Amino acid sequence: MAFSASRFGRILWGVLLIAVASCTKTTVAGVLLNFETDGTLDPDTLHVTITANGQTPLDWCYPITNPATFFPTTLAIAPNGDPTETVSVTASVLRAGVTLDVRQNYITEVPNDRVLELDILFSGKCSAQVSTVVGPPHGTNCPYGVAASLCPPGATCSTATGFCVADVLGSDAGPFPETEAGFDATTAAPDGGTEGSVPDASVTFDATPALESGVDAAAQPHCAPGGPGLTNCGASQDDNCCTSLAVDGGTFFRTYTNDGTGPAGEADPATISSFNLDRYLVTVGRFRQFVNAWNAGWLPAPGSGKHTYLNNGNGLNATGAGYEPGWIATDDSNIGPTNANLACYPGFDTWTNAAGSQENLPINCVDWWESYAFCIWDGGFLPSEAEWEYAAAGGAQQRECPWGSAAPGTANQYAIYNYYYPTGISNAVGVANVAPVGTAALGAGLWGQLDLAGDVLEWNLDWYNPYVDPCTDCVNFKAASYRVLRGGNFGNNASYFLPPNRVDGPPSNRTLYIGFRCARSPPTCPAGQVNQNGMCAPCPTGETACGNACVNEQTDTNNCGGCESACQSGTTCEGGRCVCPGSETLCGTAAAAACVNQPTDPNNCGGCGITCGAGQSCESGTCVANPPSCAPGSPGMTNCGPGGSGDESCCTSLEVTGGTFYRTYGPEADGGATGEADPATVSGYRLDKYDVTVGRFRQFVSAVLPPNGGAGWLPVAGSGKHTYLNGGNGLNVWGGGFEPGWIASDDSNVAPTDGNLACLPMYSSWTSTAGNQENLPINCVNWYEAYAFCIWDGGFLPSEAEWMNAAVGGAAELEYPWGETDPGTANKYAIYGCYYPTGSPAAGGNCDSPGADSGVASIASVGTPALGVGTWGQLDLVGNVWQWNLDWTDGASYVNPCVDCIELTANPGGGPSRANRGNYFAGGAFNLQPSSPGDRDQDTPPTSRAETIGFRCARAP
Numbered sequence: 001m002a003f004s005a006s007r008f009g010r011i012l013w014g015v016l017l018i019a020v021a022s023c024t025k026t027t028v029a030g031v032l033l034n035f036e037t038d039g040t041l042d043p044d045t046l047h048v049t050i051t052a053n054g055q056t057p058l059d060w061c062y063p064i065t066n067p068a069t070f071f072p073t074t075l076a077i078a079p080n081g082d083p084t085e086t087v088s089v090t091a092s093v094l095r096a097g098v099t100l101d102v103r104q105n106y107i108t109e110v111p112n113d114r115v116l117e118l119d120i121l122f123s124g125k126c127s128a129q130v131s132t133v134v135g136p137p138h139g140t141n142c143p144y145g146v147a148a149s150l151c152p153p154g155a156t157c158s159t160a161t162g163f164c165v166a167d168v169l170g171s172d173a174g175p176f177p178e179t180e181a182g183f184d185a186t187t188a189a190p191d192g193g194t195e196g197s198v199p200d201a202s203v204t205f206d207a208t209p210a211l212e213s214g215v216d217a218a219a220q221p222h223c224a225p226g227g228p229g230l231t232n233c234g235a236s237q238d239d240n241c242c243t244s245l246a247v248d249g250g251t252f253f254r255t256y257t258n259d260g261t262g263p264a265g266e267a268d269p270a271t272i273s274s275f276n277l278d279r280y281l282v283t284v285g286r287f288r289q290f291v292n293a294w295n296a297g298w299l300p301a302p303g304s305g306k307h308t309y310l311n312n313g314n315g316l317n318a319t320g321a322g323y324e325p326g327w328i329a330t331d332d333s334n335i336g337p338t339n340a341n342l343a344c345y346p347g348f349d350t351w352t353n354a355a356g357s358q359e360n361l362p363i364n365c366v367d368w369w370e371s372y373a374f375c376i377w378d379g380g381f382l383p384s385e386a387e388w389e390y391a392a393a394g395g396a397q398q399r400e401c402p403w404g405s406a407a408p409g410t411a412n413q414y415a416i417y418n419y420y421y422p423t424g425i426s427n428a429v430g431v432a433n434v435a436p437v438g439t440a441a442l443g444a445g446l447w448g449q450l451d452l453a454g455d456v457l458e459w460n461l462d463w464y465n466p467y468v469d470p471c472t473d474c475v476n477f478k479a480a481s482y483r484v485l486r487g488g489n490f491g492n493n494a495s496y497f498l499p500p501n502r503v504d505g506p507p508s509n510r511t512l513y514i515g516f517r518c519a520r521s522p523p524t525c526p527a528g529q530v531n532q533n534g535m536c537a538p539c540p541t542g543e544t545a546c547g548n549a550c551v552n553e554q555t556d557t558n559n560c561g562g563c564e565s566a567c568q569s570g571t572t573c574e575g576g577r578c579v580c581p582g583s584e585t586l587c588g589t590a591a592a593a594a595c596v597n598q599p600t601d602p603n604n605c606g607g608c609g610i611t612c613g614a615g616q617s618c619e620s621g622t623c624v625a626n627p628p629s630c631a632p633g634s635p636g637m638t639n640c641g642p643g644g645s646g647d648e649s650c651c652t653s654l655e656v657t658g659g660t661f662y663r664t665y666g667p668e669a670d671g672g673a674t675g676e677a678d679p680a681t682v683s684g685y686r687l688d689k690y691d692v693t694v695g696r697f698r699q700f701v702s703a704v705l706p707p708n709g710g711a712g713w714l715p716v717a718g719s720g721k722h723t724y725l726n727g728g729n730g731l732n733v734w735g736g737g738f739e740p741g742w743i744a745s746d747d748s749n750v751a752p753t754d755g756n757l758a759c760l761p762m763y764s765s766w767t768s769t770a771g772n773q774e775n776l777p778i779n780c781v782n783w784y785e786a787y788a789f790c791i792w793d794g795g796f797l798p799s800e801a802e803w804m805n806a807a808v809g810g811a812a813e814l815e816y817p818w819g820e821t822d823p824g825t826a827n828k829y830a831i832y833g834c835y836y837p838t839g840s841p842a843a844g845g846n847c848d849s850p851g852a853d854s855g856v857a858s859i860a861s862v863g864t865p866a867l868g869v870g871t872w873g874q875l876d877l878v879g880n881v882w883q884w885n886l887d888w889t890d891g892a893s894y895v896n897p898c899v900d901c902i903e904l905t906a907n908p909g910g911g912p913s914r915a916n917r918g919n920y921f922a923g924g925a926f927n928l929q930p931s932s933p934g935d936r937d938q939d940t941p942p943t944s945r946a947e948t949i950g951f952r953c954a955r956a957p
Helices: 124-129 284-295 329-334 368-377 385-393 694-704 744-749 783-792 800-808
Strands: 010-012 015-019 030-037 045-052 055-063 073-077 087-095 098-107 115-122 130-134 147-149 155-157 164-166 244-247 250-258 263-272 275-278 457-463 483-486 503-505 529-532 535-538 544-546 549-551 572-574 577-579 585-587 594-596 616-619 622-625 653-656 659-667 673-682 685-688 882-889 913-917
Touching: 030 087, 045 073, 087 115, 098 115, 098 124, 098 130, 098 147, 098 155, 124 130, 124 155, 244 385, 250 385, 263 385, 275 385, 284 368, 329 368, 368 457, 385 457, 385 483, 653 800, 659 800, 673 800, 685 800, 694 783, 744 783, 783 882, 800 882, 800 913
Parallel strands: 030 115
Antiparallel strands: 010 015, 015 073, 030 073, 045 055, 045 087, 087 098, 130 147, 155 164, 244 275, 250 263, 457 483, 483 503, 529 535, 544 549, 572 577, 585 594, 616 622, 653 685, 659 673, 882 913
């Protein structure tokens, strides 16, 4: 080996050391070592040691006065005519005798026909890879010892990542930057478009998942001879090394992060068809069979090695256009698994010239072409990058590590990495750091493959390029400099375990860190059978083969009544039919189908596709003219809906089934009732879904108080009765007779003026002109105005028994209108306790007191608590505002017996109160129970106006 001068500088110990003031680099035959810093260090010494064939022609310390002018510095190594001579370069920078960074590189050949460049960049990122142990003084001008690199033999620190990467530089490469010496450890940027640094090694892990397992596949014929490396794989060393397991197809994201709490930053989706992927990395023993075949003259047939089960035999979709080409005949010359080639790094290579004790280690030192050729010879192909990552990520589970999120530890149970094998202590010793395939038994992926992280990196089929979207069974065959590598190796740290981590390398690369595994076509199974873990098997009784899965067509929402017959979102599959929840019906076809409520849906009123006309709404499955309060179709009239959905008529009125129930009972928290008393029987009727809104009430005000000052509307005497009962006479009055309907002498009590409707200005929902409160429930109305409104709108006020029947679910006698669920504070079931709108009560719970800050904001739009729906669909039966009922009441007792009854004895218990029920926006949770005495207000005269009281109407069935 010769070290020559050039026009750039002078000879120092047979080595040219030159200072270059620009980025221009020397162009002489041999190797150029280009030293540079990234500005994060301030060294005062450069120490360079070069070893060739056991001799050290250079071991020298160069003083650095000013790093800015000293760097970049170039050292040239000229060839001596022997291309097999190897060179080891160790360089370090120091300050005050303290080693700041150490770089070590191994050059396999020094070319004599061109320049091979090696950029050696010193960086503070690599300070963590410097040992604290300082060696003895050595080298000229070096009065102090130098610390060694913590990177193992065959590796050096990457200044892009701060991690150890392979340091081998061969003459078939270059010019290479430092991080590309041998291969570059990189990962996809978030957009999948460019290479970037491997993320920091701080990985969060959680509890250990159960080991996924599968049934062994039928062995490939090349394992049939049996013996070491063929039939002694796995932790117990008794498994067939050719086992190949089914991977069920699906869609996942190739770019994501996962810190153990679930995937994030998902991008670059890919859809993969089912395939088989070998459980184990290819062993030395298996590869030995291939070498024998190659030595006997075997070569792949042109076009072989494709995924012929895809695209009518054409294989994977090549990004851009076309399909994978399969094997290319001109690549035959790149297959050269000779003893010499397979000994790429003595001491770490797993190949032995004759079968020995390493047959079940993963083969390393193989290039991409040999890996692809082996898989073709073995009846398979290399997996595409998307296929490999899909298996490692657990498909749509997007796992943190192939096995889940359990910490890998140092006991070699999950992965072989960081030189922990075999002792559990990180120590690079040689081939002993490489574990037999399948040793890390807890590291199985979702489909049973082992060593998807660690032991050796794995060649993939693709060229290394930015991701291309979309990807459906895709492979990237756009020519590039590097092929894809995946999975990490026995020397990498845990940051390589995240399945999206991408690594690249020239296809000619042979290193101690690289091996491979094969993928295969899924077996073609007879009708009624599916591929289960690599074998065809019949489906269990009651299940059907759909694609590659056994499904129950009676209950499977994706295959309901037939393969690929998927149910719509929100439906279930029952008896082979897609079924909507509750009383809803599925209308429409295919993807356009949706669940609808035919009794109220104006587009499917009483049947699918039956649309109500303009000015109509759907009531009980029949298109009817909108009540006067909703006819104009403005806010507060046609934009109501559960949870504020704003797409339903505010006049929606729902059927309530008649029956017998108890008005007095103690609800049990787990359902049921105790202490039942005061039975009541009611006939069927309709009850409006929503409290009357400001928008609806505005139409009534205009009728009663015309803007032109003319005669206003007033109820007709005797109107407002339940005329469908008792031959038109209406409800039974307790004590005898029937309800009288409207009494003309009450006309003077109907006065919905701006002044009257502003009974408590901060809390009054009424506004003199239409504004943003039209969907709030009207308040500050007296009993007479509520009754008159319902008559004007085509209905009547509900009796107390009718209101309570709807609120308790009739004979179900519920704790709350919606059931037994605690209402909570999130305003999902009821508006109460001053929790609206924030979920936190006002100070002291006084949101309804004069001077409180919340004001009308404490009142919600009708239907806001969508989960508070009653048995027959009504909302806000409790909370938001109290609701006027038709009866007089003392709040303490009920009249008995009661069959379609009403109490019309004024002041029956001495209290001048009309019934109002349901609690309000500031009331306590106890009063949300319809059976609670606190839910009956016994001291509210019918002339009262309060911010706490509104109403809803009932109607004939």
